[in-house]
Amino acid sequence: MLKIAFIEDDLNTLKSLQEVLKLQPAIVCSVAAESVESFWELLPDRVVLDVIFVDIQLPGLSGLEVLPNLKKRFPDAEIVMFTQFEEEEHLLKALHAGASGYLLKGFPILQLPEMIQSIALGGALISPKMAKKLITYHNPTSSPSSDLLSPKELQILKIFAAGESYEEAAEMLSMTIDGIRYHVKNIYKKLHVNNKIDAIRALKDELI
Numbered sequence: 001m002l003k004i005a006f007i008e009d010d011l012n013t014l015k016s017l018q019e020v021l022k023l024q025p026a027i028v029c030s031v032a033a034e035s036v037e038s039f040w041e042l043l044p045d046r047v048v049l050d051v052i053f054v055d056i057q058l059p060g061l062s063g064l065e066v067l068p069n070l071k072k073r074f075p076d077a078e079i080v081m082f083t084q085f086e087e088e089e090h091l092l093k094a095l096h097a098g099a100s101g102y103l104l105k106g107f108p109i110l111q112l113p114e115m116i117q118s119i120a121l122g123g124a125l126i127s128p129k130m131a132k133k134l135i136t137y138h139n140p141t142s143s144p145s146s147d148l149l150s151p152k153e154l155q156i157l158k159i160f161a162a163g164e165s166y167e168e169a170a171e172m173l174s175m176t177i178d179g180i181r182y183h184v185k186n187i188y189k190k191l192h193v194n195n196k197i198d199a200i201r202a203l204k205d206e207l208i
Contacts, residue, residue: 002050005031024113036061049077056083067097088133101125148190161200
C-alpha cells in the first residue's frame, strides 16, 4: 500500500485531494496538513511515506525551504511540488533541492491516483508546460522562444495570432506591407518555420 502526504494550505483543495483517494484501496493518505509546521506535528511515529505533495507558498516555512528536511527524513520518498507557480526559477530550485516532480494546480484531479502509481513506480510527474521549460533550459536551441524575436517581431506575430492580415498589421503598426514582410521573413528564419501558422504554434504559450 502506498502512503501519501499532502502539505497544502487551501482547505478546499486539501479536502478534494483526500476525497479522490478514499476509494483507492492501494493508496492511503497518512498526513494532510495545512503547513509545514503542522505536518511535523501530525506525522505519525515511524511512518514511511512513499509520495509527498508539497505546495510552495505556505504559511510559515515554504515548500522549497522544507525540501531538504523532507529528503533527510524520507530519503526514499518521491516529493512532488504541487503549486500554481509556473516560473522557471521555482521549477529549477525545487529540482535542485531534491524534488521528484512539479505538478501545476488545475490538473484533472481524478487522474491523481494514476499519477501517484506512476511516480511510485519510478515515472516522472512534471506538468507538460513545466517539462517544456526544463527541456528549453537544458538545451536552449531545442525549442523556439520569444526571446529570439525583437519586440517588433513579437508584436507582429501577436497580431497574426489574433487573425489579422498583412494589410491590417501594416495599418495597425503604421508600417508598409513590405516592412511587415521583412519582419516576417526574419521571424521565419529565427524560428525555423516557413509560414505564419507554424510560427504562431511555435510560440503559442508566449502569445497567450
